[in-house]
Amino acid sequence: xxxxxxxxxxxxxxxxxxxxxxxxxxxxxxxxxxxxxxxxxxxxxxxxxxxxxxxxxxxxxxxxxxxxxxxxxxxxxxxxxxxxxxxxxxxxxxxxxxxxxxxxxxxxxxxxxxxxxxxxxx
Amino acid sequence: xxxxxxxxxxxxxxxxxxxxxxxxxxxxxxxxxxxxxxxxxxxxxxxxxxxxxxxxxxxxxxxxxxxxxxxxxxxxxxxxxxxxxxxxxxxxxxxxxxxxxxxxxxxxxxxxxxxxxxxxxx
DNA sequence: TCTATACTTCGCCAATAATCGAAGTATTGG
DNA sequence: CCAATACTTCGATTATTGGCGAAGTATAGA
Numbered sequence: 611x612x613x614x615x616x617x618x619x620x621x622x623x624x625x626x627x628x629x630x631x632x633x634x635x636x637x638x639x640x641x642x643x644x645x646x647x648x649x650x651x652x653x654x655x656x657x658x659x660x661x662x663x664x665x666x667x668x669x670x671x672x673x674x675x676x677x678x679x680x681x682x683x684x685x686x687x688x689x690x691x692x693x694x695x696x697x698x699x700x701x702x703x704x705x706x707x708x709x710x711x712x713x714x715x716x717x718x719x720x721x722x723x724x725x726x727x728x729x730x731x732x
Numbered sequence: 733x734x735x736x737x738x739x740x741x742x743x744x745x746x747x748x749x750x751x752x753x754x755x756x757x758x759x760x761x762x763x764x765x766x767x768x769x770x771x772x773x774x775x776x777x778x779x780x781x782x783x784x785x786x787x788x789x790x791x792x793x794x795x796x797x798x799x800x801x802x803x804x805x806x807x808x809x810x811x812x813x814x815x816x817x818x819x820x821x822x823x824x825x826x827x828x829x830x831x832x833x834x835x836x837x838x839x840x841x842x843x844x845x846x847x848x849x850x851x852x853x854x
Numbered sequence: 855t856c857t858a859t860a861c862t863t864c865g866c867c868a869a870t871a872a873t874c875g876a877a878g879t880a881t882t883g884g
Numbered sequence: 885c886c887a888a889t890a891c892t893t894c895g896a897t898t899a900t901t902g903g904c905g906a907a908g909t910a911t912a913g914a
Binding site for chain 3: 885886887888889890891892893894895896897898899900901902903904905906907908909910911912913914
């Protein structure tokens, strides 16, 4: 019950939903998500923490980079979380925003570290 | 995409989630939902409107009573809505709050019109 | 037609949430 | 050790939301 509301809250903001759907394509570093969403680093960091607290993403730290990914569909995550992600994927499949983000992500993935780090400077 | 966020918002409040899960048991009149949630009529009315705008409930007016129900699982409602309700039912199944509400609802259903209308007076 | 009922809408307030920039922390390459 | 990087946390601001009671609306029964 509290799970449901927490997950509902997590899915009640378009930035978070976009991030989650983008993660459907695979793991991303925070700076890549910042680039995708075009929001301030502190804002994106907070959004990702909301998703993490809800169990919708896992975090991994590699040096100074923080990576986020979906829990593997098969294992680990609570059924309520897996169900939410299944719903999200079905609901988001090939909607205009998702397709656009997918295109943006292709560009983002090609960017170098220093290009991505620009968000912290300017 | 906007659908997802709208549904997410609708599911981000425990009063609305409880109402939706209660409606899984069948149609309810607003005053019954007011009784279940123990909130002011205006508050509950607003909550039900949020659910309605998200497509998660249908409304029916019979005289002065306003009834709410889930869209039939098989037809009408958008797939995104049906998926959300399926997820909700799986996630909410037999959680303590749901079981308690189910018990409360049994009492509520037994109440007379004038007993239910008490919420509008005091 | 008048009154009671069962709502909805409005106006307000308090609490929560989204956003940013600035300051703080951890890591790492020089 | 120092500077730069890649964050996170803090503090402030603004926007949104949840809550209530009071006033408004629609229906029904006397």
